[in-house]
Amino acid sequence: MTDELPAMRASDAEREQTAERLREAMAEGRLDMAEFQERLDAAYTARTRGELVPLVRDLPVAGSGAVPEGLEGPGHSWVGRVGKPATSRGGFAFWGGFGRRGKWTIGRTFTGVAIQAGGEVDLREADFEDRETVIRCFALMGGIVVTVPPELHVEVTGLGFMGGFDDRGAGEGTPGSPRVRITGFALMGGVGVERKRRKGEKKRLEKERQAGELEG
Incomplete structure (x- = not known):
């Protein structure tokens, strides 16, 4: 224009x-x-x-x-990871398990249900349908683990009854980060939210640490 x-x-x-x-x-x-x-x-x-x-x-x-200076490193640029068509909007497991990991696109609303089973939602390599995402987790005598990268903005508002809904993975993200709200209910089960670096980034940081020790 x-x-x-x-x-x-x-x-x-x-x-x-x-x-x-x-x-x-x-x-x-x-x-x-x-x-x-x-x-x-x-x-x-x-x-x-x-x-x-x-x-x-x-x-x-x-x-x-x-890309703003200081945000071009691995895991810090969200350019190109938001606004893609969703490949999954939910997962269900009964006496078994479900997993969403690797390269996939989470819908703006994702519902995970685990009944005497386990579920895994890994967002470290995921793309996002929208900048605002709600993940609803329901664990009944089972467990769901949501893994997020350190750069993602995460809010946790779920409840646990005779179980637990862990909010230790909640926290602010980097500028431009999508916003993810994790909510739901755990009955005699648990929902965990944890922050972990990507496997490739872990290896890169380890190599840099080793190189620094050799130079020292």
Whole structure:
């Protein structure tokens, strides 16, 4: 979008181009949800090019790949990991187990149920359908473990009765991190939330530590 001919009527394609730049900016953490929604509404109701230009003037050109300094290391960039189609919205296990791990995309709402069984939800390599995700865990005489990377924003609000709902994995994430709220109920069972680094990052840090010891 340029400043040329600001009074010219905007086309549907130009409105959609502006909307896409706004979506990318939100996924990168440049816009919060309220500001994104405000600008998106303005984009779709804009009549002229001049009304579209201010909506993206303070944003980088789409696809420029600009990442804030200090956030380009492994596990710290969320660019490209938000806004993908969900591959799973739930897991159920009865006298068995279910697992969601590795490269997958979690739906904006995910429901896990474990009845005398176990469940695993690993978000360390996962992509996200939305920036706001709710994980509902229900454990009946069983257990569910949710594993999250250290950079993810996590809230835990579940309850346990004759069981436990562990909130030790709750905490703030890095700028641009998706927000995940883990809720639900554990009856004579347990739900655990733990923070762990990715396996590849663990190996990288170990190599750096060993190299530092050799240099010392």
